[in-house]
Amino acid sequence: MPSLLERLGLGQQAAVGPASGAAWVRRYSMPTTPLLERETIVYMRSVRTGSEVYLIGTAHVSKASAEEVKEVIHLVRPQYVGVELDAERAEKLMSGKMYEDQGSRGLLATLRELMHAPGDIGQKVLTVAMRSMYKMLRDTGLEPGLEFKVAMEEAQKVNAEIVLLDRPAQETMARLREVLSLWDIVKLFTRRIDPNEVPPVLRDMGQITPQNIEETTEQLKTREAVRQITAFMEKLFPDVVRVMVHERDEIIFNRLRQLRGCIVAVVGMAHVDGIERLWKEYEDYGVDEVEEF
Template sequence: MLGLNRLNSADRLAALFVAAAATYLIRTVRSRNTCTRKRLPPELVTMTTYAHGGVCDVVSNTYKRKTLPAELSMNVPILTCESAANGGVCDVYLVGTTHFCPESCRRVRDVIRFLKPQVVFMELCPKRIGLLTPDKNNGKITEFQVAYEEAMEYGAKIILGDRPYEITCKRIRVMAFLWDIIRCFLGTFPTDEDALKTMGEKNDQMDKMFPTLMETLLHERDRYMSTNLLEVASKHNSVVIVVGEAHLQGIQKNWKQHVDMKELLHVPRFGGFVGEVLLSFIFHCLYY
């Protein structure tokens, strides 16, 4: 609280407003997602996050490698690894997206429809499964829902491979970047579509401005998803991963690198509730 005591009256009032708004929004988000937290719909029961022990069966059909046409391959990096599946190799196609952007939705649809990968891997965890339902997004269509619908169309496996939401919330070092978050919501954090389109190109700048925020919300999740993705890929021949553009660089950087998953899943003793409130506020601004 020492940092807040040094603020002038206007900034202190703004900070208190953010805290009050965040408390209201977390209650709203919780009420919206109550049904999905209790029980997943039948068609989504097979979804899992690999860090908690789930393992998919190897797909039995013969893998035939496809080459994306030029209009689809632009800005779609490809990773490879050895695989226990037929053919002994897996191709992983990274599709970076901007949330609620029609162009991103079209690209996700076209890439999945062309490749028909065995697995569609998404930057979601089960507690954010509401993003696959238009009603949970005020009728807006997300690139995640497009990916889900395309995968379900031909029977692909769907993996929600992001770190569990509640763990990310509880790992927030609240006092270390409370002022960073206040500054973000006072006008320096990009929330409109044009700004979000360039976030992937501004990671270095954001790291300098909000180092603790970026470590928890971006870099740790990059390492987590890259490790989960490699585990999935090692048992299949083809995977399409749908993530926000800001995650592309980190997932590629951590591909096949040693990552301490226990450390990334460790829950600190303090700061859980406040962290959940603040992170829910951030997600609400980005996705709702």
């Protein structure tokens, strides 16, 4: 019985290499339509190879992001659709097991989950915290990762090859363990922060309710808002931002630049600036490869 990823046309590794699908008509500028002029979409073309990338920055719990991804794929009809996932997360997402609802949990159930989570105490805390956050989002009617699921489904409809752009989640967790001590993790949850240093968009996030969570999430889909948040977090936890954002920018960029043809790439908004910068450096200065972690 083939796995879900095999049925999607994916193996265990990210799919890279020459395009094997329909003929590709090279463009020399982005088609001008209101959809593609949105701030969330960046058009990048390689003078070296002629490849072109429509980079879509999303909020991972935004229904509007998922709809935008669907519209772009059908408009552009790319040869490749790249998603910020690894093989394990892609399969779980498509099978509906990404963030299974475990029902209401009391303290005892949370402690039991903490004890059975994989890894050392630092990884256990991170794992349980992430599960709790995503359960809360599902309870409010938002589906984390919906834009990636939609991207893979729509890729099949236009006969595009699905490309997994991210490194395995366990590698990212291992990198976090390398740079974070247990004390660092405690500080993540207990550090006192001067309210005047908090970007306005984060102050607004503090007022989230089930009624306004979707509207508040949409505020994160501007590059300026994400820049402010990233800069703020970098001051507080530079190693975390380096592992979670900058290292993965480089991984995603390296995988995109290996492709030949037309690509729609779906990534979190926090990665858009970094990927665009790396692409420009590659085109302008002839950097053959960025170090991949």
